[in-house]
Amino acid sequence: MMIVRELWREAARFPAALTWSTALLLLVFLTHLAQAVAIAWSMSAVLRGHPQDVVAALSLIVGIALARTGLSLVQTSAAARLGGDVRQALRRRAMRAALVPERLHDTATRDGAMRAGLGDGIDGTDAYVAKYIPAVAQVFLACPVVVAALLLLSPAAGLCVAAGIVLALVGPMAWKRMMARRGLDHWDSYEALSADMLESLRGMATLRTLGDVPGTRRRLNTRSEALRRATERVMRVSLAETAVIDFAVQGGIVAAATVALTHAATGQAPAIETYLILLLASEAFRPIRDLSRHWHAGFLGLTAIPGLARLGAFTPDRDMAQGDPTSAPGGAARREGTRGGRAEVLRVAGLSFRYPDAHDDVIRDLGLTARRGSLTAIVGESGAGKSTLFDLLLGFLSPGAGHITLDGRPVRSDDIAVVSQRPVLFAGTIRDNLTATGTPKESDIVAACRAAGILDEIQNLPRRFDTEVAEAGTNLSGGQRQRLALARALLAHRPVLLVDEPTSALDATRAAEVIETLHRVARDHIVIMISHRPETLADVPDVLRLDAGHLVRSAP
């Protein structure tokens, strides 16, 4: 018997479902016991030549079998509900821990590994929670009852069965540590294969261009082979454990049968008692056999437990609330919920930031004042820290020191809308992508698209706003993606708009149009824009250069 504490705690969060599922399992077991007694009765009636008793016993056996069929169906559905509740809770917590701004800068976790944990890892816990845990309860509640009955019938037979049960429960624990180690290897191999697979799918175009498809195939094959070997190693340990359980079960039954038959041969016991000992000895091990079956069904899934713990699937909700990454230090408290109207001035004072393993600050005692009414542009060499500054403003990174305020109060994440250099669009229609931040009126959608310079193109499409956008917007041009993202940001109605290199994917005419749009947007918003194209900044009054972590006014 193996106790996975994390999953017991999770199951205990649903006491009603757990109790109901276990109670039904016990009722199903009772039908097996009743059937054993009825069979013993019928056989002794045959032996004694009592046909009426034989008919009554057979009717009882049929009735019990029908009752068991019904109970088993209800029990299976109760177990599925318990497993589903636990998986849903684990997935909710893991998603909550995963979907945080810090993920953007988390260099330790790969998306494919996370996908494996959120999908297969969490699903893999189902057999243990839904079947194994109620089966453990069944062992501890039902086995003592049967052993007690056997002890009453024949103390020797009862002791043989009790010894077999204890060996079957304790024996597998000898492999516990080895199983944990090999299980870890198995899940690591599975995560690595999933991560490589996802990365290869995403980068297929690049791999083709570089001619590295065969190399990637080889790498994936090596990973796949490593997973196969790890799975085999895990299964070998599990087989050894099965052998111990089978030995204990068969040994217990044979020993009890030997005692029963010896009693029968020496005439010490009536026939019904011998039949009862034979049948009950077998039934006493039924919960153990169930336990072993469910353990095997869920065993590979359990190798995901350490990975799920890393994902935060077992971290209680209240702990997460305490460590809520949206309450950033440095004075920039970030709470979701309010959507801003207009604001006049965004001020940054004394802002410093250093990446965890870096030697120097990327942003050093930086000050910035951006006002509504005119565009603010930030320029700087590649690697100067422009994107880092945006991530600090957005709360994706927490500053080491400094304050970011909007009209004198700490800025909040729902004050700011952003158009990134490589905007992310989602699978769905153009309308779905535009309305991701709320339910705007049709006239607002049209106005935002007009302002972003994409309305004509949308209206020329056969299905207009209902045109399907492929995953990551791959059926749109880079410029169309950027302008759609700008329209989406405008529809968010936030007082501050951060725009990262809005013209990088546009020709000169389109670039001029977008800058013109931003000038217009800046009448109602505080707009800060990163730019690498000096020719687009001719009319921008406030151009700041990021240099060695500081912002300095750029020479005209």
Ligand SMILES: Nc1ncnc2c1ncn2[C@@H]1O[C@H](COP(=O)(O)OP(=O)(O)OP(=O)(O)O)[C@@H](O)[C@H]1O
């Ligand atoms: N997650 C990270 N961990 C450690 N260092 C990082 C990380 N992200 C960025 N850096 C480093 O911080 C510095 C600033 O990077 P940042 O992306 O902010 O520059 P940038 O000005 O936006 O560059 P570009 O114009 O090329 O986009 C760089 O030296 C970069 O190597």
